Amino acid sequence: MIEQGYNFGYLDENTKRMIRRALLKAVALPGYQVPFGSREMPLPYGWGTGGIQLTASVIGPDDTLKVIDQGADDTTNAVSIRRFFHRVTGVATTERTAEATIIQTRHRVPEATLGEHQILVYQVPMPEPLFRLEPRVAETRRMHALADYGLMHVKLYEDIARHGAVTTSYNYPVMVNQRYLMSPSPIPAFDNPKLDRMPALQLFGAGREKRLYAVPPYTPVRSLDFEDHPFVPVRADAACVICGSRASYLDELIVDDGGTRHFVCSDTDYCASRPPLQEDAA
Amino acid sequence: MITAGFNDPVLDSQRCFRAVLDAMSRPGRIHRLPALPEAPAPLNPAAAAVLLTLVDADTPVWLDQPEAADWLRFHAGCPVAAEPGAVPFALAAGAMPALASLCQGSEEEPHLAATLLVQVAALRAGQGWRLAGPGIEHEHRLEVVGLPADFLAQWAANQARFPRGVDLVLCAGDQLACLPRSVQITEG
Numbered sequence: 420m421i422e423q424g425y426n427f428g429y430l431d432e433n434t435k436r437m438i439r440r441a442l443l444k445a446v447a448l449p450g451y452q453v454p455f456g457s458r459e460m461p462l463p464y465g466w467g468t469g470g471i472q473l474t475a476s477v478i479g480p481d482d483t484l485k486v487i488d489q490g491a492d493d494t495t496n497a498v499s500i501r502r503f504f505h506r507v508t509g510v511a512t513t514e515r516t517a518e519a520t521i522i523q524t525r526h527r528v529p530e531a532t533l534g535e536h537q538i539l540v541y542q543v544p545m546p547e548p549l550f551r552l553e554p555r556v557a558e559t560r561r562m563h564a565l566a567d568y569g570l571m572h573v574k575l576y577e578d579i580a581r582h583g584a585v586t587t588s589y590n591y592p593v594m595v596n597q598r599y600l601m602s603p604s605p606i607p608a609f610d611n612p613k614l615d616r617m618p619a620l621q622l623f624g625a626g627r628e629k630r631l632y633a634v635p636p637y638t639p640v641r642s643l644d645f646e647d648h649p650f651v652p653v654r655a656d657a658a659c660v661i662c663g664s665r666a667s668y669l670d671e672l673i674v675d676d677g678g679t680r681h682f683v684c685s686d687t688d689y690c691a692s693r694p695p696l697q698e699d700a701a
Numbered sequence: 702m703i704t705a706g707f708n709d710p711v712l713d714s715q716r717c718f719r720a721v722l723d724a725m726s727r728p729g730r731i732h733r734l735p736a737l738p739e740a741p742a743p744l745n746p747a748a749a750a751v752l753l754t755l756v757d758a759d760t761p762v763w764l765d766q767p768e769a770a771d772w773l774r775f776h777a778g779c780p781v782a783a784e785p786g787a788v789p790f791a792l793a794a795g796a797m798p799a800l801a802s803l804c805q806g807s808e809e810e811p812h813l814a815a816t817l818l819v820q821v822a823a824l825r826a827g828q829g830w831r832l833a834g835p836g837i838e839h840e841h842r843l844e845v846v847g848l849p850a851d852f853l854a855q856w857a858a859n860q861a862r863f864p865r866g867v868d869l870v871l872c873a874g875d876q877l878a879c880l881p882r883s884v885q886i887t888e889g
Contacts, residue, residue: 427711436757439718440789443755444812446725447868447881449835453812477722479715535727564808564864596835596883598864618838620726635726635836635883 450595468626490685
C-alpha cells in the first residue's frame with residue numbers, strides 16, 4: 420500500500436532531477452565529491468539521509484530493495500528505512516542479497532559478490548577523507564584538484580612509525596581509478612578489497628555534508644599503503660558461532676559477566692543462508 | 702502545436718534516468734529507452750527523453766536548432782540559451798559543436814562541465830571503437846555513425862583534460878550510449 424499524499428519516493432521531482440544530474444557527474448568523475456542540495460528528510464542527520472535521497476532518486480517500481488545496517492537487516496535503522504521506502508514507493512523489499520536490485524547500506528559491504536544488475540548505495544557521515552588532517556574545505560578541494568595526497572601518506576607513515584602498523588581499521592582511505600582519494604564511508608578495512616573492480620555500481624550519499632560520489636563498475640579502487648607495508652584487511656581470528664564461517668567479517672559479543680566472547684557474522688543474510696553448525700562440530 | 706511529453710512524468714523519467722545512469726556507468730553500452738515523449742523535429746525520441754529527464758528551470762539548455770525550443774520550455778521549464786559556452790546541457794541535432802567550445806568545469810569543480818547530447822545516425826555494438834576505462838570490465842566496442850571526422854582527436858584532447866571535460870550522450874532513434882570524460886577511445 421503506497422502512502423497517499425506523497426510523490427513516488429517521497430522527494431519532489433525537482434529534487435530528484437537535481438540529484439540525478441549530480442549522480443551522472445559523479446559517475447563520470449569516479450571518486451570526486453559532487454555537492455548537491457541535500458533536503459531535510461523525515462529523520463535526523465546521521466540516520467542515512469544522504470543514502471535515502473540517493474535511493475529515492477534512482478528507485479523505480481520494478482526494483483527490489485534491501486537495507487542493511489552494519490550488515491544486519493533487522494536493526495532499527497535498516498527496518499525503518501526499508502519500511503519508509505515500502506510506504507512511499509510500494510516497491511518489494513527483501514533481506515536476500517541476491518534478490519535485491521538496490522542495496523542501501525550503512526557501514527558494510529555484503530559478503531556475497533554483487534552483480535551488474537545491482538546498485539549499492541552507501542550512507543556516508545563524512546565524505547571528505549582528509550577532514551581530520553585539514554579542516555578547511557577550500558583547502559581540501561584544492562588538494563583534490565592537485566591530487567596532492569601527501570598528507571594522508573604522512574599520516575599512514577606516522578602510524579607505522581609509532582605503532583608498527585596502520586591503526587586505521589575502518590574508513591580506510593582509498594584511491595579511485597588512480598586519481599581521487601576517497602573515503603569508503605566507515606566500512607571496516609576488511610571490506611575495502613570488495614570495492615575494487617566491483618561489477619555493481621556504487622553510490623555514496625552524505626546528507627549532512629551535502630556531497631555525493633560514485634564508483635562505476637569495474638573501477639580500480641586501491642587502499643593506500645606502502646611497498647614495504649602493504650595493506651592488510653583485518654578480521655577477527657575466529658569462526659562464527661552460528662554458521663562456523665572463517666571467511667566473513669565478524670561481530671564480537673560479550674555473552675556473560677565472565678567476559679566470555681563469541682563471534683557472529685556481521686552479514687545476517689550471509690549467515691542465515693549457510694547451513695547451521697552441527698551439534699558435534701560446535 | 703506542442704506535442705506531448707512523458708505519459709507519466711514521474712515514472713517515465715525515473716525509467717529513463719536509470720537507462721542513462723547505466724549507460725554512463727558502462728560507457729559505450731547501448732540502451733533502448735523504455736519511455737519516450739512525442740519528440741518534435743529536429744529532436745529524436747531518445748534525446749527528447751533525456752532532456753525531459755534531466756533539465757528544468759535550474760539548467761539552461763543550448764539547442765543548435767531552435768525549432769524544439771518552445772516544446773522544451775513548455776515541458777521542462779528550462780531557459781534556452783543563445784550561446785553554448787556556459788550551459789550545463791547542450792544538444793546538437795545537426796553538426797556537433799567543438800568539445801573545447803563547451804563549459805569544461807574547473808580543476809576544483811569539474812562537475813560544472815557541460816553534458817553534450819549529440820544526435821547521431823546510428824549506434825552499433827560489437828564493432829567499431831574500442832573503449833576502456835572506469836565502468837568497463839575488459840573492453841566495450843561501439844560504432845557511431847554521424848560524428849565529425851576529427852571526433853577522436855577532439856575526444857583525446859577532452860580526455861586529456863580530465864578531471865575537466867565534457868560528457869557525451871549519443872542519441873540515435875530510441876537508443877542511447879554515453880561517453881563520460883573518463884573513457885579512452887581507440888580506433889577499432
